[in-house]
Amino acid sequence: MASDPEQQPPLSSFSKEGKSSREDRSAREPLLNGVRGSENYSISAAILPFLFPAFGGLLFGYDIGATSSATISIQSPSQSGITWYDLGSVEIGLLTSGSLYGALIGSLLAFNIADFLGRRRELIVASLLYLVGALITALAPNYPILVVGRLVFGIGIGLAMHAAPMYIAETAPTPIRGQLISLKEFFIVIGIVAGYGLGSLLVDTVSGWRYMYGISSPVAVIMGFGMWWLPASPRWLLLRAIQRKGDIQNLKDTAIRSLCQLQGPAFHDSAPQHVDEILAELSYIGEENDVTFLEMFRGKCRKALVISAGLVLFQQITGQPSVLYYAASILQSAGFSLASDATRVSILLGVFKLIMTGVAVVVVDRIGRRPLLLGGVSGIVISLFLLGSYYIFLDNAAVLAVVGLLLYVGCYQISFGPMGWLMIAEIFPLRLRGRGLSIAVLVNFTANALVTFAFSPLKDLLGAGILFYIFCAIAVASLVFIYFIVPETKGLTLEEIEAKCL
Template sequence: MSDQSSGSDTAAARDQKPDAVLHADIVPMVWFSCALAALAGLLFGMDIGVISGALPFIKQDFHVSTAMEGWIVSSMMVGAALGALMAGGISQRFGRRKALLYSSLLFFVGALVAVIAPNTTVLVIARILLGLAVGVASFTAPLYLSEVAPERIRGTTISFYQLMVTIGILAAFVSNLAFSYVESWRWMFGVLMIPAFMLFLGVLMVPTSPRWLAARDRFDEAREVLQRLRSSQAEVDYEMKEIQESVESESQSRGWDMFKENPNFRRSVMLGICLQLVQQFTGMNAIMYFAPQIFQLSGFEGTAAQLWSTVVTGLINVLATFIAIGFIDRLGRKPILYAGFTIMATSMAVLALILGIGPSTTFLQYTAMGALLIFVAGFAMSAGPLIWTLCAEIQPLHGRDFGISASTVSNWVGNFAVGQFFPVMIAGIGGTATFGILAGLNAVFIVLTFMLIPETKGISLESIEKKLMSGKALRNIGS
């Protein structure tokens, strides 16, 4: 089926919706629930950002080897992969809300263990605990947001989660800079306990996902929740009808059984895995984890100068995410991804070229820094928020926990590979070759976006599911 006919199907479907649904107001409870769920992103971001500032002082205190340095960074990703693997079962059995509560408790405990760690072994254990929390949160928060937000703002709310990730990274960079003057990496980790406690209290006040309730045949409760989240009875009735049709039309097999039995579900799972690996191999998290070392390669000497540079990086990361929030539900997912991958490929190529020449002058040093910041902006406006949005949108209801769990695990496996091998690549083949490879990968991702990724702007989750299960090409399951 062509994109044009798919678009016609979508337009026809939208025309059938009552005006009360198409133009309904967004009730405050939706924004409140989304804001509190997105707070998980703040912790996610802080956990990513804290290690870049803490690592130089950890190395100084514990005299760690290069191999142990890689483990201190990447152990969090091991925990995150395990957390994401468990999150599907936790979320399916206990609900999205309780999964977020468990995540906040793990964050608090992991941060506390890091603060009191007497050696690198205990610190690695703390990082694994923090990773478990991140894995559960990174799975559950986008899923919860996709299920409570109306379709017309779904992309915006999930992008808001990514905004909180970037704010968390910036907050960690600022905290790192502040505590660097007293050389206290323990306080850098201790700060994580504050938002963990806030998340726990906040999630106690948000409603359960109506789609999770419906998937467990608790339709009356699902309707009650929707009446708190939607502005009119017509909107509640319409959405409940779509949800019930989705539940009734699917086989009751779930998870792994559904993956084995249904080839269309396998396609959505594999697309989710592909999307998360794409996000990791843009190179963004490598830059965040090892930002001080990268600025050192670019000619900026001294811990203070490097940490100030990471604060600027974090600020750009936050500001550029507002581009995604402002345009994801206006322009759509694919145009923003095209722009983002183009920006990232070009900026990495420029950085590789400068490192090859040698940043021997002030002009070249600041050009290298500019290329790095432009890369960060390209990621923050595109692949950062949009990949999480798409992964939360493309999975059918009964397979959603399994599908998103699989894609989130792949994110953290890719993240682990980047954290473990990026410093080895820098040391082995040099910055020029490493960033040249990243430039090439981002160019390839432009082609993958065209070939595989659907446009899901303004399409209900149930409509995406129907097209997927009818066998339409992946790039056509949206509009």
């Protein structure tokens, strides 16, 4: 229970910088003026705080990959192992997109519960939902129970994709924060490739779809136990301290212990100073009060929402699902024998996505976010123009389509893929981060659902060529958005990002 605020020490007593009044800007802006202690950290200690949250992304990606084979397995009269295998197109569509609708529900739930639970406990709840959803789906005796399992698993996706970027961002050392958050996207792609691979191995097994979905269970258990062992996010603890939602000194001491556990023995001596700096800066930039709903759409909060929602919206409406939809036919037209097997094509593209995401992970903290976004999206514009031209004017130049396809996939994986999730994890002010990121994740999954739903009707109405040209125009608009709106956050602490970029 929180102690009486009148009996608690003033926040200004937490640090030397905070002893001066709010008007004394020079003393209260240690981070803004670049006066901060060196951030010592241990790479080995930073691995586990990244790894267990990243399992949430791994399971999300695995679900995408495994479902493509599971829908084939479950409709097979001989291999499904069930009597209700004769599913209609609507039922298959609901099976495929059930986790996506669950993710939308999870995103809505996160808006109200995220700041109360904290990042760590939200990820523990997500792992529980992953486990329950996977078991319900794998053991489903009939179709309605199967859909329930998909929805429960999807709610886990929504919570995990909301909490994981925040936990990683708030616990990662500043010099490698970009790499670690981008590496979460790498884990999503690993999950997709694993889902395709295991799906192709199990697709001819009786009741193979049950095994495909059940495989998620042990990973969910590992994720849950790992998050149980990890400490709470120190920045979340300090936010609760500065907002007087607990015993202030106890929360501060817990945050120090959390930092020491998260960043290793090298950080022990500097952890108290680091906590003092964060508290002083949080006090200066006004994190003491809870954010109101209307305040989310004003000032720096509105700017953060525009940046994050714009990035994840453009991430979805620049045609990524549509380009991958045509991958098999493009490769087949170019004479690749593997193109006759959609699963193998998916694995091939998945490996390529993995390689390009790895490139982004390696260079993001050296090159920066904006150069990767601007360069990658420029490549997306060129690739979409090539694909549109292939389907309208150059249908005999299959090599052009292959170049366009690979250019799109590669450029997406060094730009929108990892950078979108990285920027939304970094850009929000701390007291807005839980609710703001839930809005961004909701926009992401909603746009994904709409693009997936609208693709087939638009393709039939306009044709593939015109559709790709439309995506090309949208990509140009996203390039303008990135150039004028999206800031560079490389090398800045989360508090500096809030103070300097918003």
